[in-house]
Amino acid sequence: MAVPVSIDTAPAGPARTVGARHFVRLKLRVMGNSFRGQGWRVALFIGGALFGLWFAASGFFLFAAPGLTDNGRYAVLIAAAGGGLLVLGWLLLPLVFFGVDETLDPARFALLPLTRRTLVTGLFAAALVSVPMLAVLIASSGLVLTSWVLGGWSAGLVAGIGVLGGLLLCVAASRAVTSAFATMLRSRRVRDLAAVLLAVTAALLGPLQVFGLAALQETDWTRLTGVATVIGWTPFGAPWTAGIDLAQGRVWAAPVKLLITAVAIGALLAWWSRSLESAMVGAASTGKAPAQRGVTGGAVAQLFPRVAGWLRRDRFGALVAREARYWWRDARRRANLITIAVVGIFIPVMINLGGLSLAVEERQGFTAGAGGSSPVLVTLSMIFIGVLAAVTLANQFGFDGSAYAVNVVTGVPGRMELRARMTAFSLYVLPMLAFVAVVLSLLLGRPGWIGLAAGSLAATYGVGLAVNSFVSVLGAYSLPETSNPFAMNSGAGMAKGLLTLLVMIVSAVAAVPMLVAAALLGDAWLWLAFPLGAAYGLGAALLGAYLAGDVLDRRQPELLVTVTPRR
Numbered sequence: 001m002a003v004p005v006s007i008d009t010a011p012a013g014p015a016r017t018v019g020a021r022h023f024v025r026l027k028l029r030v031m032g033n034s035f036r037g038q039g040w041r042v043a044l045f046i047g048g049a050l051f052g053l054w055f056a057a058s059g060f061f062l063f064a065a066p067g068l069t070d071n072g073r074y075a076v077l078i079a080a081a082g083g084g085l086l087v088l089g090w091l092l093l094p095l096v097f098f099g100v101d102e103t104l105d106p107a108r109f110a111l112l113p114l115t116r117r118t119l120v121t122g123l124f125a126a127a128l129v130s131v132p133m134l135a136v137l138i139a140s141s142g143l144v145l146t147s148w149v150l151g152g153w154s155a156g157l158v159a160g161i162g163v164l165g166g167l168l169l170c171v172a173a174s175r176a177v178t179s180a181f182a183t184m185l186r187s188r189r190v191r192d193l194a195a196v197l198l199a200v201t202a203a204l205l206g207p208l209q210v211f212g213l214a215a216l217q218e219t220d221w222t223r224l225t226g227v228a229t230v231i232g233w234t235p236f237g238a239p240w241t242a243g244i245d246l247a248q249g250r251v252w253a254a255p256v257k258l259l260i261t262a263v264a265i266g267a268l269l270a271w272w273s274r275s276l277e278s279a280m281v282g283a284a285s286t287g288k289a290p291a292q293r294g295v296t297g298g299a300v301a302q303l304f305p306r307v308a309g310w311l312r313r314d315r316f317g318a319l320v321a322r323e324a325r326y327w328w329r330d331a332r333r334r335a336n337l338i339t340i341a342v343v344g345i346f347i348p349v350m351i352n353l354g355g356l357s358l359a360v361e362e363r364q365g366f367t368a369g370a371g372g373s374s375p376v377l378v379t380l381s382m383i384f385i386g387v388l389a390a391v392t393l394a395n396q397f398g399f400d401g402s403a404y405a406v407n408v409v410t411g412v413p414g415r416m417e418l419r420a421r422m423t424a425f426s427l428y429v430l431p432m433l434a435f436v437a438v439v440l441s442l443l444l445g446r447p448g449w450i451g452l453a454a455g456s457l458a459a460t461y462g463v464g465l466a467v468n469s470f471v472s473v474l475g476a477y478s479l480p481e482t483s484n485p486f487a488m489n490s491g492a493g494m495a496k497g498l499l500t501l502l503v504m505i506v507s508a509v510a511a512v513p514m515l516v517a518a519a520l521l522g523d524a525w526l527w528l529a530f531p532l533g534a535a536y537g538l539g540a541a542l543l544g545a546y547l548a549g550d551v552l553d554r555r556q557p558e559l560l561v562t563v564t565p566r567r
Helices: 020-035 039-063 075-096 116-127 131-151 153-186 191-218 221-232 238-247 253-281 315-329 331-363 375-410 414-443 447-474 492-510 512-563
Strands: none
Touching: 020 116, 039 075, 039 131, 075 131, 075 153, 075 221, 075 238, 116 153, 116 253, 131 153, 131 238, 153 238, 153 253, 221 238, 238 253, 315 331, 315 414, 331 375, 331 414, 375 414, 375 447, 375 492, 375 512, 414 447, 414 512, 447 492, 447 512, 492 512
């Protein structure tokens, strides 16, 4: 006879609501776990904190200068210009230099029953917990002091609200833009649009800088104050100038500017929430897949992209073909190629504007003897472009992550590995550098200087490849497993910045012989620059691959552990 069993079916307690505090606690716990046993991460974090403290102190005294001197004449100018640069920095620097911290990868929450509002609010709150955020808060607090001194406690209170709104605006703008570009770069149909937008944004910095320098030289502070007033009514300057307006008697302007800030933050968060959903899925909707065009060749030939179709079908050719395909299709690598293209457009525009201004001064009799540009100046500018073009390879193994295990297991020789990676990367970069050399020479009105620019670029680019080969083996770091090409693990942003600075300094020092030759040889350098520069760059790259290859053979297991993301 069956005996009935009584089962307690009492309802469980109510489920706890997930809030922003849970995301903040989760980020702090993940950051703490990532520091365990990673002394270099702790050192980089401390270094980043010290640098942030220096930035915070400098910014505080800059923003507080009108209050400390009790002179509010230039308070609006300092608030609008400084605050606008802060917002612009949070917009552009993650795209072209530091990346954005994604300690909490949105893709990890894709399968959890979280609403979009909860996810956006939580990730936004977690993004506020960072060293850069604290540094900007301390720096911008100088505006509170200025407003308090000039207008009393009410102006200081409004300035404090504006500063908090400006901080929220910076973070919202950074996350929205990086998430949107990450989604765009995953879609191959719109990657060209992303490149154009970035190039246009960077190219606009040149005219703005020229205008700013001209205004400073003329000391027309009235004009600058008028420009600052206009910027103060945009989201770039509205939160930072609200307290100043109240202190100077424009009471009605303060609430309007705070409203502009709130609307801008809401619009950016709405934009971020739309792109965040596709980031969680991991792919952008690109519509119907295109039909396959006629494919020729066998299975092996089809694995070689068109840009690498001339390679032999051997081990070296296969490595180059693989890397070339990765550079074209991987969104993270493609973002770095876009950065190189942006720099290549920005620098020639600046040099051209400088050359035109000097030429005008010559015609007016202000200068004598010197031309608008000189071979030494062009060589110096090309050193910067060539070094920055190669710096992308400073963490080339970090792009592979755990996939680098295939190379370790198959025993790929280190020298062949580095030569193949250099070749694949150069398939895309060298045409860009050649285009820069041609455009720069035409803009300067010196077609005969094409060889000068091309030789200088080739030399510094080859030196950069050699230096980056060593750095990529000895100083690699892991990247988060995410579809966002601008994402960085906690502390990796500082690592990327330090590695970039170190590589640029060493590469620039190694390229000094080109600058010395340009200064000593004079006009003869115009004819010798290209052959000598190409030989110098090629020799440096091959020597770097030869020496760093031996180091790579000994460090392959350690390198694999270093670049493998920690879960």
